[in-house]
Amino acid sequence: MKKNVIVGQSGGPTAVINASLYGVVSEALAKEADFEKVYGMVNGIEGFLNGQVMDMKPLEKSGELTLIRTTPGSYLGSCRYKLPEDLEDQVYPELFEKFAEYGIGYFFYIGGNDSMDTVSKLSRYAEKTGSDIRFIGIPKTIDNDLVHTDHTPGFGSAAKYVASTVREIAVDASVYDNKKSVTIVEIMGRHAGWLTAASVLARKFEGDNPALIYLPETAFDTEKFLSDVRAALEKTANLVVCISEGINDGKGTFICELASDVGVDTFGHKMLTGSGKYLENLVKDRLGVKVRSIELNVCQRCSSAMLSDTDLSEAAASGAYGVKCALAGETGKMIAFRRGSGEAYRIDYVTEDVNLICNEEKTVPAEWITGNGSDIGKEFIEYALPLIRGKVEVPKKDGLPLFAYRR
Amino acid sequence: MKKNVIVGQSGGPTAVINASLYGVVSEALAKEADFEKVYGMVNGIEGFLNGQVMDMKPLEKSGELTLIRTTPGSYLGSCRYKLPEDLEDQVYPELFEKFAEYGIGYFFYIGGNDSMDTVSKLSRYAEKTGSDIRFIGIPKTIDNDLVHTDHTPGFGSAAKYVASTVREIAVDASVYDNKKSVTIVEIMGRHAGWLTAASVLARKFEGDNPALIYLPETAFDTEKFLSDVRAALEKTANLVVCISEGINDGKGTFICELASDVGVDTFGHKMLTGSGKYLENLVKDRLGVKVRSIELNVCQRCSSAMLSDTDLSEAAASGAYGVKCALAGETGKMIAFRRGSGEAYRIDYVTEDVNLICNEEKTVPAEWITGNGSDIGKEFIEYALPLIRGKVEVPKKDGLPLFAYRR
Numbered sequence: 001m002k003k004n005v006i007v008g009q010s011g012g013p014t015a016v017i018n019a020s021l022y023g024v025v026s027e028a029l030a031k032e033a034d035f036e037k038v039y040g041m042v043n044g045i046e047g048f049l050n051g052q053v054m055d056m057k058p059l060e061k062s063g064e065l066t067l068i069r070t071t072p073g074s075y076l077g078s079c080r081y082k083l084p085e086d087l088e089d090q091v092y093p094e095l096f097e098k099f100a101e102y103g104i105g106y107f108f109y110i111g112g113n114d115s116m117d118t119v120s121k122l123s124r125y126a127e128k129t130g131s132d133i134r135f136i137g138i139p140k141t142i143d144n145d146l147v148h149t150d151h152t153p154g155f156g157s158a159a160k161y162v163a164s165t166v167r168e169i170a171v172d173a174s175v176y177d178n179k180k181s182v183t184i185v186e187i188m189g190r191h192a193g194w195l196t197a198a199s200v201l202a203r204k205f206e207g208d209n210p211a212l213i214y215l216p217e218t219a220f221d222t223e224k225f226l227s228d229v230r231a232a233l234e235k236t237a238n239l240v241v242c243i244s245e246g247i248n249d250g251k252g253t254f255i256c257e258l259a260s261d262v263g264v265d266t267f268g269h270k271m272l273t274g275s276g277k278y279l280e281n282l283v284k285d286r287l288g289v290k291v292r293s294i295e296l297n298v299c300q301r302c303s304s305a306m307l308s309d310t311d312l313s314e315a316a317a318s319g320a321y322g323v324k325c326a327l328a329g330e331t332g333k334m335i336a337f338r339r340g341s342g343e344a345y346r347i348d349y350v351t352e353d354v355n356l357i358c359n360e361e362k363t364v365p366a367e368w369i370t371g372n373g374s375d376i377g378k379e380f381i382e383y384a385l386p387l388i389r390g391k392v393e394v395p396k397k398d399g400l401p402l403f404a405y406r407r
Numbered sequence: 408m409k410k411n412v413i414v415g416q417s418g419g420p421t422a423v424i425n426a427s428l429y430g431v432v433s434e435a436l437a438k439e440a441d442f443e444k445v446y447g448m449v450n451g452i453e454g455f456l457n458g459q460v461m462d463m464k465p466l467e468k469s470g471e472l473t474l475i476r477t478t479p480g481s482y483l484g485s486c487r488y489k490l491p492e493d494l495e496d497q498v499y500p501e502l503f504e505k506f507a508e509y510g511i512g513y514f515f516y517i518g519g520n521d522s523m524d525t526v527s528k529l530s531r532y533a534e535k536t537g538s539d540i541r542f543i544g545i546p547k548t549i550d551n552d553l554v555h556t557d558h559t560p561g562f563g564s565a566a567k568y569v570a571s572t573v574r575e576i577a578v579d580a581s582v583y584d585n586k587k588s589v590t591i592v593e594i595m596g597r598h599a600g601w602l603t604a605a606s607v608l609a610r611k612f613e614g615d616n617p618a619l620i621y622l623p624e625t626a627f628d629t630e631k632f633l634s635d636v637r638a639a640l641e642k643t644a645n646l647v648v649c650i651s652e653g654i655n656d657g658k659g660t661f662i663c664e665l666a667s668d669v670g671v672d673t674f675g676h677k678m679l680t681g682s683g684k685y686l687e688n689l690v691k692d693r694l695g696v697k698v699r700s701i702e703l704n705v706c707q708r709c710s711s712a713m714l715s716d717t718d719l720s721e722a723a724a725s726g727a728y729g730v731k732c733a734l735a736g737e738t739g740k741m742i743a744f745r746r747g748s749g750e751a752y753r754i755d756y757v758t759e760d761v762n763l764i765c766n767e768e769k770t771v772p773a774e775w776i777t778g779n780g781s782d783i784g785k786e787f788i789e790y791a792l793p794l795i796r797g798k799v800e801v802p803k804k805d806g807l808p809l810f811a812y813r814r
Contacts, residue, residue: 009582012582013578013579013582043583043584043585046585047585071578072575072578072579073575073578073579073581073582074582077581077582077583077584077585078582078583079583079585080583160806160807163807164711164712164807164808165704165706165710167807167808167810168479168480168705168706168709168710168711168808169704169705169706169709171420171478171479171480171709171810171812172420172479172480172705172706172708172709173705174480174484174812175416175419175420175480175481175484175485176450176484176485176486176487177450177484178450178453178454178484178486201805201807202807204810204812294704294705295702295704296704297572297576297701297702297703297704298575298576298579298580298701299572299575299576299579301579302575302576302578302579303572303575304571304575305571305712305713306712308806385805385806388805388806388807389805389806390806391803391806396798398608398792398795398796399567399715399792399795399796399797399798400567400570400571400574400608400609400795401571401574401575403574403578403611405578405581405611
């Protein structure tokens with residue numbers, strides 16, 4: 001008897017997590033000889049536990065599946081549910097009973113670190129209990145922090161958003177070039193600075209903005225920062241500085257935590273300040289120059305206008321490749337990206353042991369960070385440029401992007 | 408002897424203020440029989456006073472002028488310089504001596520209210536002193552608040568950015584739809600809510616997010632707001648609310664000023680809070696629901712990815728039309744947009760007395776605001792939809808937009 005497929009999405013959304021979903025579902029639906037039904041779990045493993053399951057087949061007929069491919073965010077909904085470390089916990093038999101109930105033979109989970117942790121635990125439980133369900137992880141994260149893979153789907157489009165937006169912010173900041181100013185742009189990334197590093201791509205010429213870039217990988221010193229800003233203002237009247245939200249002093253204290261002695265709001269809550277806001281106040285206080293901070297909003301992870309075709313195509317291809325690997329008998333694996341060593345950019349899809357990936361974190365190599373911790377070197381530029389290339393035509397109506405959504 | 412043309416940009420940048428510059432310059436350069444030289448003033452009238460003038464002709468040969476057309480921000484730089492009310496002030500003869508020095512016969516100023524004030528004063532001074540220099544204003548403002556014109560260049564692209572971005576924020580906010588949440592989006596607009604109203608276009612279906620929209624035109628009541636949010640959360644688990652930065656109590660107090668009793672930052676400065684942040688704290692305190700606020704960054708006025716072709720084309724056309732009107736002898740006028748009454752969208756360019764435009768403000772009509780001040784009616788949608796239509800192909804390299812810049 002043919003088994004069924006189930007696929008879910010987990011963790012924060014990206015611009016291409018739905019492209020991976022498209023890849024899994026369209027590949028599975030195309031293999032009618034191998035699979036019976038293709039299910040989606042709504043709100044990940046948490047929703048599945050509550051019986052939130054949908055049949056994906058009708059989406060193909062209605063054309064919705066094609067629209068899903070270019071829709072940002074998680075079509076199936078997401079969750080932040082961590083399975084217990086203890087494989088003896090009662091949630092495991094409960095889950096596997098539900099798998100049996102739906103005739104599941106193949107389980108695909110699209111996500112980052114935590115999602116790979118889910119795949120790891122389920123595959124280990126399966127091995128322990130002799131279940132033949134195959135568990136495959138499909139990578140996703142704008143943070144680009146998964147190990148054993150050249151990069152992760154979602155990063156390329158987010159990097160393109162950051163580079164393009166910082167270029168536009170710099171243009172905007174430069175219009176009053178008869179007056180000095182500092183613009184601080186805070187970019188997502190708590191522990192890994194990949195996305196902030198992508199702001200280097202915003203430069204139109206050597207010496208252009210952003211003139212200073214700070215990642216969490218380097219210990220951040222506020223006095224050095226002030227002297228960097230002072231020096232940079234000599235060359236650039238309207239300075240743009242990019243920082244990761246996670247910049248820290250190298251001893252475990254985030255820069256945003258330095259603002260801990262601030263007041264309370266009208267309602268008696270402690271005012272929370274981001275790293276950008278803290279540095280804005282610091283520059284205002286110490287350098288007395290016009291300064292503002294900008295927090296790139298959630299669109300850095302969900303902009304359809306900034307989709308990279310490379311990113312989107314790879315996301316879909318890794319989903320489809322996951323289905324092939326599961327059919328070939330693999331389990332407990334994550335689909336990883338291996339970059340060819342030739343001149344031209346080429347990616348091969350491979351599988352890696354998911355147990356070696358979950359709960360690990362890949363940061364930007366120290367030697368790619370230059371300028372005494374305030375700049376990004378050409379190695380990163382060569383690494384990142386191919387990932388942001390290519391334009392995606394998103395279906396539009398009335399000048400606005402059309403998105404798929406669950407009814 | 409043929410006279411020369413000078414053109415400047417003033418006030419905040421927009422995505423299409425350079426398209427207007429392109430319109431003026433390319434039209435003037437095409438009329439070699441009528442004009443000798445075409446100058447740009449760098450940093451507006453303030454820069455001109457300091458002798459910052461550039462010859463625009465070489466930009467045509469180098470191809471830079473074509474690139475200027477799709478470059479956001481002010482290519483020539485901007486200023487916020489207000490000419491004195493007193494036409495007896497010594498700055499006026501000083502300016503007109505400089506005009507004579509450069510052989511200026513035609514003066515074009517691209518900007519909003521304040522820039523039209525400059526055109527008004529210069530043309531009145533010219534009339535008073537018998538100068539034959541012709542002064543023409545080319546409209547520009549994302550705020551869409553100029554009177555005697557259907558709309559202003561810059562608004563369409565900004566509205567497209569707001570609608571598209573809010574649609575993406577809503578998609579992003581919806582992924583954890585098993586948990587209630589409120590996302591408050593703060594949009595530019597101190598006194599006029601046109602841009603915030605454009606967030607209504609983000610809805611994919613009736614009843615979709617943003618479920619609540621508040622403009623500065625309606626007195627904002629925090630208790631009514633809380634009860635609106637409470638009611639909306641019953642229907643929509645992940646609520647998106649859009650507000651203008653300028654929402655106020657109708658008696659002159661901005662909502663962001665209500666947070667005046669907050670503490671000081673680490674450096675002893677009073678913490679400044681936006682309206683969105685204030686309401687975020689209010690919702691957290693009173694409703695105890697998960698809530699965040701997002702301030703759309705400066706890209707709402709300078710996104711090249713969200714250029715509306717209608718907006719861009721009209722910006723360029725109004726610049727070119729300004730040149731034709733000046734040649735025909737007009738002065739002290741602003742180029743205005745008149746919408747045809749037919750079924751299909753059509754704009755005619757006309758001239759209006761600049762003295763009637765400067766220092767006036769057009770707000771969203773009360774009857775276009777519905778839902779007891781928390782929604783936008785179909786009149787606005789019909790008004791705004793044509794303005795955001797059409798895609799602009801921005802030249803790209805390595806996946807990023809190419810912009811013109813002064814060397």
